[in-house]
Amino acid sequence: xxxxxxxxxxxxxxxxxxxxxxxxxxAELPRWGLVVWTAGNVSERVRVPxxxxxxxxxxxxxxxxxxxxxxxxxxxxxxxxxxxxxxxxSDTAAHAYVYRHMPEIGGVVHTHSTYATAWAARGEEIxxxxxxxxxxxxxxxxxxxxxxxxxDSIGRGIVExxxxxxxxxxxxxxxxxxxxxxxxxxxxKAAVMVEEVARTIHISRQLGEPVPIAAEHIDSLYARYxxxxxxx
Numbered sequence: 001x002x003x004x005x006x007x008x009x010x011x012x013x014x015x016x017x018x019x020x021x022x023x024x025x026x027a028e029l030p031r032w033g034l035v036v037w038t039a040g041n042v043s044e045r046v047r048v049p050x051x052x053x054x055x056x057x058x059x060x061x062x063x064x065x066x067x068x069x070x071x072x073x074x075x076x077x078x079x080x081x082x083x084x085x086x087x088x089x090s091d092t093a094a095h096a097y098v099y100r101h102m103p104e105i106g107g108v109v110h111t112h113s114t115y116a117t118a119w120a121a122r123g124e125e126i127x128x129x130x131x132x133x134x135x136x137x138x139x140x141x142x143x144x145x146x147x148x149x150x151x152d153s154i155g156r157g158i159v160e161x162x163x164x165x166x167x168x169x170x171x172x173x174x175x176x177x178x179x180x181x182x183x184x185x186x187x188x189k190a191a192v193m194v195e196e197v198a199r200t201i202h203i204s205r206q207l208g209e210p211v212p213i214a215a216e217h218i219d220s221l222y223a224r225y226x227x228x229x230x231x232x
Contacts, residue, residue, distance in 0.1 A: 002083045018044045018056040019069040032192050034111040041089040044184035045106045059086035097155025107184030109191045112176045115198035120171035129210035133197045134218040135225035138166030146173040169194040
């Protein structure tokens with residue numbers, strides 16, 4: 001018997017669905033060239049009505065080819081293992097901190113994608129010089145502070161940086177990108193998009209200085225994309 005057995009059946013069903021979804025989304029990271037070997041992780045919040053929420057995340061040091069729904073681990077929002085046969089990702093404390101302090105967030109992703117991580121290594125935000133960036137990020141992708149892995153220091157840096165930003169992505173200095181979203185799918189999309197704009201703007205700077213977009217146009221593009229674009 002595990003702690004999950006004490007939860008209502010509907011919550012156990014939600015955990016099972018989250019395990020399947022998170023396992024599937026992990027396959028998107030190598031597919032889009034965002035990770036190598038065992039680096040990177042995706043998590044999703046599981047809401048527990050009247051109780052403490054949980055998160056589902058990959059186990060530490062396991063290659064992407066080995067990941068299955070059954071291998072995903074479940075933790076509480078203090079990063080303690082609740083269910084699973086392996087230890088959770090070394091970034092679990094950071095994910096848990098985000099969920100504890102940003103209750104609207106349902107998904108967190110971390111990668112070491114090449115171009116976004118190169119900006120993080122320079123300690124430089126990605127300027128908003130593309131309409132697709134205004135759409136998705138609502139401005140520049142900010143730089144977060146340097147923080148060591150192992151406790152919730154990275155999580156604190158993510159929350160502090162993104163609390164005043166419309167961006168769903170932050171470049172943690174000397175580390176790499178973390179992205180957030182309403183669920184894990186949205187966070188993975190943001191991870192793909194931040195690498196795309198990091199690459200494009202890096203290339204543009206080899207040719208000359210990118211032309212900035214006026215703040216009022218960024219606001220207009222962001223409002224349209226978030227509220228009008230797509231199916232609603």
